[in-house]
Amino acid sequence: MEHISTTTLIVTLIVMVVVSAYFSGSETGMMTLNRYRLRHLAKQGNRAAKRVEKLLRKPDRLISLVLIGNNLVNILASSLATIVGMRLYGDAGVAIATGVLTFVVLIFAEVLPKTIAALYPEKVAFPSSFLLAPLQVLMMPLVWLFNVITRLLMRMVGIKTDNVVSAALSKEELRTIVNESRSQISRRNQDMLLSVLDLEKVSVDDIMVPRNEIVGIDINDDWKSIVRQLTHSPHGRIVLYRDSLDDAIGMLRVREAWRLRNEKKAFSKEIILRAADEIYYVPSGTPLSIQLVKFQRNKKKVGLVVDEYGDIQGLVTVEDILEEIVGDFTTSMSPTLAEEVTPQNDGSVIIEGSANIREINKAFNWHLPEEEARTMNGMLLEALEEIPAVDTRVRIKKYDIDILDVQENMIKQVRVTPVKPLRESVEEK
Incomplete structure (x- = not known):
């Protein structure tokens, strides 16, 4: 080294710091890339993205390559800095060179390039892959040797090396x-x-029309009543039964009934029975994600929900499931949540007893229990185990609930007041 000028050594040292910065930035840029965006760009035909994706398929090889290059450059830079320091300042130059090089490496070869790479990973990783790809091929024997030694050491201390981390x-x-x-x-x-x-967390029980709200036609009813129901029906399909909903005999297609009526120029029970499809039954507790697929496979739009004993619990339609995804349709005949809740100025909310608890929780970010009951009325009856009197107050979790109206053995209206934590109340004061 004595025949090499000090200026040449300093220039070489600067180049080593730049190369070290390249390896540091490349490592951070590669590891902080959004893998899903990278995969998308690769599928779109971006060559740089394809090259980076190929490098990241074997992250252990990539990391080994970067660390080998980075450490070799840093060790060489340290040796050159020591020589330059001794030439300029004698024995004291060793300490001076160590301090200056440490500062330079930390700022210009570690912190600065890694920060830039973390902020702009694509702008750093994509260009650096042009050099890393051929370097990986060139240094493959050395990378392979280091990986083998590393895996042996890991196995010696009981660390498994064949675990595959899923990217899903x-x-x-x-x-x-x-x-x-x-x-x-x-x-x-x-x-x-x-x-x-x-959809997998919600079952048909949560969205079905309850049994007592199912619109149906009793085939044994008087003929004028049947025609009146058909004429004024807001639904395209109506449950057809004999005397009781438990004896359901079909799902009447109203439009088909009117078509057959126009063909025959008159209505009759025979026409109504011909316009009825076989009833499609849905087991209680079926997740919506499964039921939507079943509706599609069976080419059905509506089904009756039955419990384990075969008793009818309610009615569910494809539209009900779609409303869970896109929101309520304007054609829905059921009251919307906005019609069933009335927020008050004091922070309380007046809620109808028929309101769906799950929808209330979603709308107000509450945590009322929804496991055992579907409606506010059902939840309160489950908690109280009796039909309460008006003005009864009950606390469920962190909510005070006042009974405002009770009719026909049902809670019609309540006032819900969230109970604020003591600390929050003190802070407001």
Whole structure:
């Protein structure tokens, strides 16, 4: 080294620091890339993305390559700095060179390039892959040797080396991604995506029309009543039964009944029976994600929900499931949540007893129990185990509930007041 000028050594030292910065930035850029965006760009034909994706298929080889290059450059830089320091300052130059080089390496070869790479991973990783790809091929024997030694050492201490980390996202991770994508996805589309993810958590029991609200026609009823119901029916399909809903005999297609009537120029019970399809039964507790597929496979639009004893519990339609995803349709005959809840100025909410608890929880971000009952009335009867009197107050979790109206053995209206924690109440004062 004595015949090499000090200027040449300093220039070489600067080059070593730049190369070290390249390896540091490349490592951070590669590891902080959005893998799903990378996969998308690769499928779109981006050559740089394809090259980076190929490098990341074997992350252990890539990391070994970067670390080998980085450490070799840093060791060489340290040796050159020591020589330059001794030439300029004698024995004290060793300490001076160590301090200066440490500062330079930390700032210009570690912190600065890694920060830039973390902020702009694609702008760093894509260009650096032009050099890393051929370097990996060139240094493959050395990389392979280091990987073998590393794996042997890991096995010696009981660390498994054959575990494969799945890149697939869990539902909760996907939910987090959707929630954090507000700048890219509209709020409405966000809600739809989250609703799709929730389909497995929601069963037909949560959205079905309860048995007491099912619209049906008794085939044994007087003929004028039957014609009146057909004429004024807001539904395209109506349950057809004899005397009781438990003796359901078919699902009447109203439009088909009118078509047959126009052909025959008159109505008759025979025409009504011909216009009725066989009833499609849905087991209670079926998740919506499964039931939607079953509706599609069986080419059905409506089904009667039955419990384990075969008793009819309610009615569910394809539209009900779609409403869980896209929201209520304007053609829905059921009252909307906005019609069933009335927020008050004091922070309480007046709620109808028939309101769906799950929809209330979603609308107000509450945590009322929804496991045992579907409606506010059902939840309170489950909790009290009796029909309460008006002005009864009950606390369920962190909510005070006042009974405002009771009719026909049902709670018709309540006032719900969230109970604020003591600390929050003190802070407001």
